[in-house]
């Protein structure tokens with residue numbers, strides 16, 4: 001007999017957000033504890049029972065809703081597309097899979113024309129919709145959605161492989177609550193060998209974002225991890241990666257599907273994530289549902305030159321959903337918003353759905369996010385001696401790399417830095433880190449001070465506490481050095497202190 005998990009809600013936040021506080025969670029926990037012995041429960045050092053429940057021990061409701069699977073593609077390889085389609089057909093219970101809707105976003109490769117039609121005609125359940133011009137992922141998905149007929153709509157990329165048992169745990173959560181929006185764990189399919197790498201439930205990550213409006217993966221926060229007594233329980237996620245998820249068809253409609261003013265790709269995943277949380281839903285990752293995905297090294301989309309589509313989409317979502325917090329994003333490119341189109345209908349949608357403020361989302365759903373409003377200084381760090389600024393990317397590709405000087409350009413970007421309350425000089429998750437050698441490097445922020453503790457002194461020196469040295473621009477202006485503090489102009493830095501911050505209203 002499988003062990004049935006009746007309805008755990010595991011939220012990273014207390015009380016009011018849990019639709020059934022103490023109720024369902026309490027009952028589940030009780031059941032789990034009672035059954036712990038049967039499941040080889042063991043006690044941790046803290047005395048809690050850790051449950052060794054495997055996904056195969058779980059059972060799901062008998063009357064699950066069925067799903068339409070919508071797969072958009074543009075010039076996808078034959079074998080990759082068919083791997084996706086066959087894995088859905090082979091690994092979904094027949095009665096739960098109503099149809100697969102392939103949306104061809106104006107491909108011109110020959111194999112995707114008649115040969116594909118002839119092939120899928122033999123499969124049953126698979127239909128194809130073609131756009132009349134290049135629409136991009138967002139509008140292509142909407143056209144697939146418009147012909148979907150099942151209770152649930154599941155979106156997949158066209159380069160995936162669904163594993164055995166992937167579908168039932170997703171549908172079970174939606175059967176429990178129509179406003180649950182659920183994502184499978186996304187495993188890596190290597191892009192050179194196409195080998196599937198299955199990741200264990202204990203390594204499940206959740207989605208976040210940074211103030212450049214980039215999606216990022218994070219480990220489950222310690223506070224949440226401690227409350228979980230099994231790795232296989234669904235876990236609330238502040239954001240979704242975007243490619244793969246299931247949602248009730250009616251609920252997606254009610255929530256306003258996607259913003260049709262967004263082009264091609266990018267930002268739509270954060271927009272939907274914020275909307276789900278702020279408008280009463282719950283976004284979860286389901287550790288027992290695994291779908292592999294080929295992560296591409298670069299975007300296959302050709303973009304109109306001169307138009308930054310992701311930026312435009314992100315500004316649309318910031319305008320509609322982020323309230324005063326949008327300034328943290330805008331100041332990253334010095335408020336150069338450009339033309340982002342008309343967002344009035346999306347603002348009306350937010351009004352109509354009576355969604356909560358973004359501040360609520362940050363405080364309750366994503367309390368671990370670094371909020372720049374708490375920073376003591378922000379903007380470019382400009383040398384008094386030279387028209388040069390401290391310049392470095394700060395994403396994970398840049399970790400361990402030296403930080404340099406570059407002519408100040410007043411565009412934010414790699415010259416935008418924040419002094420945190422905990423004395424870090426940081427952007428997103430990257431911190432200036434000095435261990436006493438030649439260079440200051442970028443290193444993941446660890447919050448432990450040490451090599452990452454800086455002071456912006458009253459005389460405008462940048463002082464590194466651990467080594468008692470000051471940041472100094474080299475005589476040729478090209479390098480950032482660390483030297484004994486002397487008060488010379490090359491050690492003096494102009495950096496906008498908090499009181500002049502555009503985000504001041506948010507204190």
Ligand SMILES: [Mn+2]
Pocket residue numbers: 157158159243293294
């Ligand atoms: Mn993809």
